[in-house]
Amino acid sequence: MIHTGKCPYCKKQIAYVKAQDVDIKYDVMVQWRGYSYQCPSCQSIIGIQMNPHILNEELEGDILKELKKICR
Numbered sequence: 007m008i009h010t011g012k013c014p015y016c017k018k019q020i021a022y023v024k025a026q027d028v029d030i031k032y033d034v035m036v037q038w039r040g041y042s043y044q045c046p047s048c049q050s051i052i053g054i055q056m057n058p059h060i061l062n063e064e065l066e067g068d069i070l071k072e073l074k075k076i077c078r
């Protein structure tokens with residue numbers, strides 16, 4: 007796949023982004039695990055999102071808990 011986007015900071019064409027784990031802090035008590043996406047040329051952060059794999063695991067756990075309550 008050829009990606010034609012350019013980094014908004016260094017203006018170089020981006021063939022891929024580097025993903026890195028990052029903690030997202032909402033306040034002192036609330037924190038989520040996330041990914042940051044960085045330009046491979048200048049390392050600028052282009053985007054951040056919550057870690058979708060962790061969200062799926064948490065959702066799975068919550069659904070199982072509720073199903074167990076219903077099945078009792």
Ligand SMILES: [Zn+2]
Pocket residue numbers: 013014015016017018045046047048049050
């Ligand atoms: Zn860049």
